[in-house]
Amino acid sequence: MKTLILFSLFILFLVSVQFASAQTVDEIIDKYLAARGGKEKLLSIKTIYMEGSREMMGNEVAVKVTKEQGKLSRTEFEMGGTNGFMLITEKEAWNFFPMRSPTPSKMPDDAVAALQTELDIAGPLVDYVAKGHKAEFIAKETMDDIVCYKIKLTTKSGKVINYWIDISTNLITQSSTKGGGMFGGGKKTEGEAPADVITMYKDYKAVDGIMFAHNIETKNPSGQGRGSGGTTFDKIELNKPVDAKLYKPE
Numbered sequence: 001m002k003t004l005i006l007f008s009l010f011i012l013f014l015v016s017v018q019f020a021s022a023q024t025v026d027e028i029i030d031k032y033l034a035a036r037g038g039k040e041k042l043l044s045i046k047t048i049y050m051e052g053s054r055e056m057m058g059n060e061v062a063v064k065v066t067k068e069q070g071k072l073s074r075t076e077f078e079m080g081g082t083n084g085f086m087l088i089t090e091k092e093a094w095n096f097f098p099m100r101s102p103t104p105s106k107m108p109d110d111a112v113a114a115l116q117t118e119l120d121i122a123g124p125l126v127d128y129v130a131k132g133h134k135a136e137f138i139a140k141e142t143m144d145d146i147v148c149y150k151i152k153l154t155t156k157s158g159k160v161i162n163y164w165i166d167i168s169t170n171l172i173t174q175s176s177t178k179g180g181g182m183f184g185g186g187k188k189t190e191g192e193a194p195a196d197v198i199t200m201y202k203d204y205k206a207v208d209g210i211m212f213a214h215n216i217e218t219k220n221p222s223g224q225g226r227g228s229g230g231t232t233f234d235k236i237e238l239n240k241p242v243d244a245k246l247y248k249p250e
Helices: 002-036 039-043 109-119
Strands: 047-056 059-068 072-079 082-089 093-096 134-143 146-154 160-166 172-178 196-207 210-219 229-238
Touching: 002 039, 002 134, 002 146, 002 160, 002 210, 047 072, 072 109, 082 109, 093 109, 134 160, 146 172, 196 229
Parallel strands: none
Antiparallel strands: 047 059, 047 229, 059 072, 072 082, 082 093, 134 146, 146 160, 160 172, 172 196, 196 210, 210 229
């Protein structure tokens, strides 16, 4: 009987710890959503257009990003008189880097599944449970002298994204994930594990009452700089019509 009582108490302790952890991560995420402008405003975004420039291989590259909620993410860039793009839809993904190949390349199905979070304009932390994701609070960590909450998000497809949320502003300062990236950073060579691609978010400004980072920097520590660089956006527009031709890999 004593053993049964101790076992029952142990089970109750585990349940209470898990519940406390869930409360903690949800409280952190709720504060983050409030800092961005509120869950309702984030969910009201149906399309987004971002325009700016990026440092790439020592050059300045003009960048345009167009997204339609749940349907499209297209990043276009112009460098040295040539144009390229990375296109993601619900069913397929393509990339075109003129300096590497004369024609667009279709990406494999596993890559398409991992890239589906790019179609989520509000971000995977918003309604993460309803989307089939899992989130957990890992610890408090200091990143570049900023004390942050570290949140681990595992998406429905199994992709793991770590977020660091500034405890003073409640905004994301950094994220990391394995492999990939807007411009091909984090890719692995044969026999190697995918590199961690680190993304840093800076210079938050309000657009229609919603906070957006206007400077986004990516780092690929294992890739010797490949895919690394900073993008500065000087134009962000919400809920504008999207041209149907942007869905085509051309």
